[in-house]
Amino acid sequence: MFRSWRIGRIFGVPTELHWSFLLVPLAILVYSYETGIGLRWSQVQWWSSVTILLFGFVLVHELGHALTARWCGVHAQKIILFPLGGGALIPHEPKRVSQEVLIYAAGPLANVLLALLALPVLLYQPGGGYLIQYYLNPTGNLIVLPTLTEQLLGITFAVNAVLAIGNLLPAYPLDGGRILRALLKRPIGDRRATVVATLLGILIGVGLIGFSWHLGDPVLSLSALFIVSFSALELNRGWQRRQLERTELVDVLRPAPADRIYTTDSVARARALFAKTDARVLPVYDNWNQLSGFVEREGLTAGGSA
Ligand SMILES: [Zn+2]
Structure with missing residues (x-):
């Protein structure tokens, strides 16, 4: 399409x-x-x-x-x-x-x-x-x-x-906004530069929408709407990247199942453990209780059908 x-x-x-x-x-x-x-x-x-x-x-x-x-x-x-x-x-x-x-x-x-x-x-x-x-x-x-x-x-x-x-105009995603972002990168960093350029994009875009209504110009309205939505999207993308950078794995860690599987266990036992959880991957330990590797649900269920 x-x-x-x-x-x-x-x-x-x-x-x-x-x-x-x-x-x-x-x-x-x-x-x-x-x-x-x-x-x-x-x-x-x-x-x-x-x-x-x-x-x-x-x-x-x-x-x-x-x-x-x-x-x-x-x-x-x-x-x-x-x-x-x-x-x-x-x-x-x-x-x-x-x-x-x-x-x-x-x-x-x-x-x-x-x-x-x-x-x-x-x-x-x-x-x-x-x-x-x-x-x-x-x-x-x-x-x-x-x-x-x-x-x-x-x-x-x-x-x-x-x-x-x-x-x-210094409004992202227009050329002026991109120039502004490029110039601000070194003094205030990539992320802040994007925030400044996209916030200006939203502000100037909203101003242009008002101005286009005043003029009765639908082409300008559409262009302004495009500026606002592109800036908002880019601002949101930057915010999400920042959230990911700030989130530690401990916050998204899923608890390991109480039962452990060992390298010497049968595939049937691993499948039985998969049946109790919705995890797609399980850690496998050796007999010294050291992490030895992982098994995937897909590989096990596709391998043998019992
Ligand atoms: Zn251009």
């Missing part, structure tokens, strides 16, 4: 589309439908082009991570593209903190680069200043009627600026 499809290798990095991409054409149709008019093909074409453009930006972001990882000598396993973003799978951490920071920063930096490429071209258009203002605040009062080229440039500028700034 949670599968993804390989679309090819981009700069040598295997790239996959997540199955939830099947929802994208549906979303395009919904966005292109107007009550009373029906499906408008010009809108379908427009939203399809915008979607392809957006995935281009996400792909550039992920390639920023993957190619920088490779440059640092770390294997980038693959890139997976989701409808609301993407992820570069880098299974092993780099040796140095500076490399880790560089790999996480490279994604947002790639978006900064795209925004900075679009900015001067947009400014060069007649009324360029107004265009920039409009794209920085599309719900503002400023009314502009951009041409198709200006629209594409404006989207390139604004979306990449949002992708860069958004991903640099």
Whole structure:
């Protein structure tokens, strides 16, 4: 069910589309439908082009991570593209903190680069200043009627600026949160660094959910919900690891059965002892009462059936 499809290798990095991409054409149709008019093909074409453009930006972001990882000598396993973003799978951490920071920063930096490429071209258009203002605040009062080229440039500028700034928020699992965790590892230790980054993830995520309600933006709501749940999961995982480290075996030890079995006992006697307990393994002693080894319930019951 949670599968993804390989679309090819981009700069040598295997790239996959997540199955939830099947929802994208549906979303395009919904966005292109107007009550009373029906499906408008010009809108379908427009939203399809915008979607392809957006995935281009996400792909550039992920390639920023993957190619920088490779440059640092770390294997980038693959890139997976989701409808609301993407992820570069880098299974092993780099040796140095500076490399880790560089790999996480490279994604947002790639978006900064795209925004900075679009900015001067947009400014060069007649009324360029107004265009920039409009794209920085599309719900503002400023009314502009951009041409198709200006629209594409404006989207390139604004979306990449949002992708860069958004991903640099110091909230786990965003790039900013991972950078923060990498930087805190040495001064306060792995565990505390994770606690700080994930708590910030929960706080900032909850703040973003409120903000998205204020804006009425379902995409931001979903992204914020994703941040909160990922942070909570990672925080919980860290807490459980800590509990395991603190728990001594004496606290989880099961009492040994009163009867001991010895190396010279018959298998039948061991089976009789297994019948009295739900233990799957029993200690076996030699005739000096020294621990000699273990017998497993499975091995005994499968061996001889009597
Ligand atoms: Zn990223």
